[in-house]
Amino acid sequence: MIRGENLSKRYGDMQALAPTNIQIREKAITAIMGGSGSGKTTLLRLLSGLEKPSTGHVWFGDEDIAAIPESRLYELREQMGMLFQYSALLNSLNVYDNIAFPLHEHTELDEEVISTIVTMKLEQVGLRGFEELMPSELSGGMAKRVAFARAMSMDPKVVFFDEPTSGLDPISSGVITTLIKDTSDKNHMTSLVVTHDVHAGLSIADHVILLWQGTIIAKGSADDIRNSNDERVQQFLEGRPDGPIPFSRSTTTYLDDITHKPGTVRLEP
Amino acid sequence: MSESGMNQAPALQFFGRLGRRALCSLEQLGDATRLGAHALSLIVARPWQGKHFILQLYALGVGSLIIIAITGAFTGMVLALQGYYTLAKFGSESLLGAGVALSIIRELGPVLGAFMVIGRAGSSITAEIGIMRVTEQTDALEMMAVNPKQRILLPRIIATAIAVPLLIAIFDVIGIGAGYVVGVELLHVNPGAYVAEMVAKVTMHDIYGGWTKSIVFGFMIGMICTYMGYRSEPTTEGVARATTQAVVIASVGVLIMDYILTSFFL
Ligand SMILES: Nc1ncnc2c1ncn2[C@@H]1O[C@H](COP(=O)(O)OP(=O)(O)OP(=O)(O)O)[C@@H](O)[C@H]1O
Numbered sequence: 001m002i003r004g005e006n007l008s009k010r011y012g013d014m015q016a017l018a019p020t021n022i023q024i025r026e027k028a029i030t031a032i033m034g035g036s037g038s039g040k041t042t043l044l045r046l047l048s049g050l051e052k053p054s055t056g057h058v059w060f061g062d063e064d065i066a067a068i069p070e071s072r073l074y075e076l077r078e079q080m081g082m083l084f085q086y087s088a089l090l091n092s093l094n095v096y097d098n099i100a101f102p103l104h105e106h107t108e109l110d111e112e113v114i115s116t117i118v119t120m121k122l123e124q125v126g127l128r129g130f131e132e133l134m135p136s137e138l139s140g141g142m143a144k145r146v147a148f149a150r151a152m153s154m155d156p157k158v159v160f161f162d163e164p165t166s167g168l169d170p171i172s173s174g175v176i177t178t179l180i181k182d183t184s185d186k187n188h189m190t191s192l193v194v195t196h197d198v199h200a201g202l203s204i205a206d207h208v209i210l211l212w213q214g215t216i217i218a219k220g221s222a223d224d225i226r227n228s229n230d231e232r233v234q235q236f237l238e239g240r241p242d243g244p245i246p247f248s249r250s251t252t253t254y255l256d257d258i259t260h261k262p263g264t265v266r267l268e269p
Numbered sequence: 270m271s272e273s274g275m276n277q278a279p280a281l282q283f284f285g286r287l288g289r290r291a292l293c294s295l296e297q298l299g300d301a302t303r304l305g306a307h308a309l310s311l312i313v314a315r316p317w318q319g320k321h322f323i324l325q326l327y328a329l330g331v332g333s334l335i336i337i338a339i340t341g342a343f344t345g346m347v348l349a350l351q352g353y354y355t356l357a358k359f360g361s362e363s364l365l366g367a368g369v370a371l372s373i374i375r376e377l378g379p380v381l382g383a384f385m386v387i388g389r390a391g392s393s394i395t396a397e398i399g400i401m402r403v404t405e406q407t408d409a410l411e412m413m414a415v416n417p418k419q420r421i422l423l424p425r426i427i428a429t430a431i432a433v434p435l436l437i438a439i440f441d442v443i444g445i446g447a448g449y450v451v452g453v454e455l456l457h458v459n460p461g462a463y464v465a466e467m468v469a470k471v472t473m474h475d476i477y478g479g480w481t482k483s484i485v486f487g488f489m490i491g492m493i494c495t496y497m498g499y500r501s502e503p504t505t506e507g508v509a510r511a512t513t514q515a516v517v518i519a520s521v522g523v524l525i526m527d528y529i530l531t532s533f534f535l
C-alpha cells in the first residue's frame with residue numbers, strides 16, 4: 001500500500017536517509033527499529049508526506065505523495081493517523097478537544113457521539129476523567145497516551161507511530177503495545193511503528209526493518225531478524241556496547257579531543 | 270601593487286557579502302509573497318474558516334483597542350500643544366483644528382496605529398505560529414488533514430487586514446477629539462474656528478489617502494508577521510529572533526511604504 005522508491009533525505013551535508021527502497025505491507029504491523037539518529041523519524045516523515053524527499057517517490061496506492069496536489073494529500077490524510085515522538089498536542093485545547101479535534105473537523109457527528117468516542121479512546125489509554133486538563137498540565141507519558149488516543153480517534157486505515165512507548169512506564173508501555181496489536185488486527189489497520197523497544201517491536205511486528213545510519217541493514221519477519229547472521233543486527237538486539245556499531249557517533253579520537261590536539265579522523269569500522 | 274591587492278580583498282569580500290545578503294532578502298521576499306498568496310488563495314477552499322477569522326479579529330481588534338485609544342489621545346494632545354506653539358508665532362491659532370486633523374488623518378494615525386498593532390499583536394502572531402512549529406503542532410494539524418496555511422495563516426492575515434484600518438479609524442477620531450480638548454479647553458482657541466477650519470481644510474481626498482494607507486499597512490503586517498512565524502527556525506532562539514525581526518521588518522516596511530504611498534496620494 002505504501003511504497004518508497006529510491007527514497008532519500010539530506011539535511012545540508014547530513015545524509016539522514018540513504019536511497020532506500022521500502023515496501024510497507026497492507027493491514028500489517030511494520031516495525032522500524034534502529035539506534036538514535038539512524039533516520040527512523042525521517043523515514044516516517046517522508047512516508048507520511050510531512051517532508052519532501054531529496055530523491056525518489058513515495059507511492060500511496062498508485063499516487064506519488066510528493067507530487068500530488070496539496071488538496072489531494074489532505075484528502076488522503078483523512079485516512080491516516082500519526083503519533084508524534086514528542087506528542088505534539090494542540091496547546092490551546094484541553095485533552096477532550098485534542099482527541100475530538102479530527103472528529104470535529106472531518107465528521108458531522110453529534111457532540112454526544114463524539115463524546116462517547118472520546119471516552120472510549122481515553123478508557124483505552126487509561127486516562128478517562130482527565131478530559132479537562134490542558135496539555136501543559138500533563139506528564140510526558142500522559143501526553144503520549146493522549147496523543148495515541150488522538151491518532152486513533154478517526155479509526156484510521158494507516159497509522160504512523162513514532163516511539164509510542166518511549167517515556168512510558170512498563171505497564172502503560174505494555175498496554176499501548178497490546179493496543180496497537182489488537183486494533184491493527186481488528187480494524188485491518190496498516191501500522192508503522194518506530195521503536196527502540198526491541199522486545200515489543202519484535203513481538204508485535206509482522207515485518208521488521210532495521211536502520212543504521214540512514215541505511216536499511218536488515219528486513220524481514222521477526223524471526224528472520226532474530227536469526228540474522230549480521231553482527232550489527234545481533235549487537236542491536238542484545239544491546240551490546242561493543243561490536244561493529246560504535247556507541248559513539250563522534251568522528252574524532254577522544255584522546256585528541258581531550259588533549260586539544262588537532263583531531264585525527266577516526267576510520268569508520 | 271601588493272598594497273592594492275590587500276585593499277581589494279576586504280572590499281571584494283564586503284561587496285560579496287552585500288550581494289549575498291541582497292539575494293537572500295530577495296529570495297525571502299519571493300518566498301513570503303508565495304506563501305501569503307498561497308494562504309490567501311485558500312480563502313475559496315472548503316471548509317470555511319469563518320469562526321477562526323472572527324476569533325482572530327476579536328483577539329486582534331478588541332485586544333488592541335486600549336493601547337490604540339491611549340496612543341491616539343496622547344498623539345492628538347501633543348499635536349495640539351506643538352501646533353499651537355508654532356501657529357501662535359504666525360498669529361494663526363484658528364488653523365489648529367485643521368493642522369491636528371490633517372496630520373493625524375494623513376500621517377500619524379496610519380503610521381502610529383500600525384506601529385502599535387505591530388508591537389501589540391504582530392509580535393504575538395509571529396511568536397504563536399513559531400511555537401506551533403517548534404512543538405510540531407503545525408505538523409500535527411497537517412496529519413489531521415487540516416491545512417495550517419488555511420487554518421492558521423489565512424485567518425490571521427485577513428483579520429489584520431481588516432482590524433488595522435478599523436483601529437486606525439478609532440485612533441483618528443480619538444486623536445482629533447483629544448486635540449480639540451487641549452486646543453479649545455486648555456489653550457482657549459476659538460471652538461468655532463477650530464471646527465470650521467478643520468471641516469474646510471480636510472477633504473475626502475485626505476481621508477481616502479489615510480484609508481488606503483491603513484489597509485495596505487494592515488495587509489503588510491499580516492503577511493510579514495505570519496510569514497516570519499511560519500518560516501522561523503524551529504528552535505527557541507529561532508522563534509525569538511523571528512519575533513524581533515518581524516517587528517523590525519514590519520515597522521521599517523510601514524515607513525517605506527508610507528513614503529511611497531504619500532508620494533502617490535499627495
Ligand atoms: N530538521 C533537521 N535538520 C537537520 N538534520 C536533521 C533534521 N532532522 C533530522 N536530522 C538528522 O538526521 C538524522 C536522523 O534523524 P532522525 O530524527 O530521523 O533519527 P531517529 O532515528 O528518529 O532518532 P531517535 O531515535 O533519536 O528519535 C540525525 O542525524 C539528525 O541529526
Ligand SMILES: [Mg+2]
Nearest residue numbers: 040041042085
Ligand atoms: Mg526519532
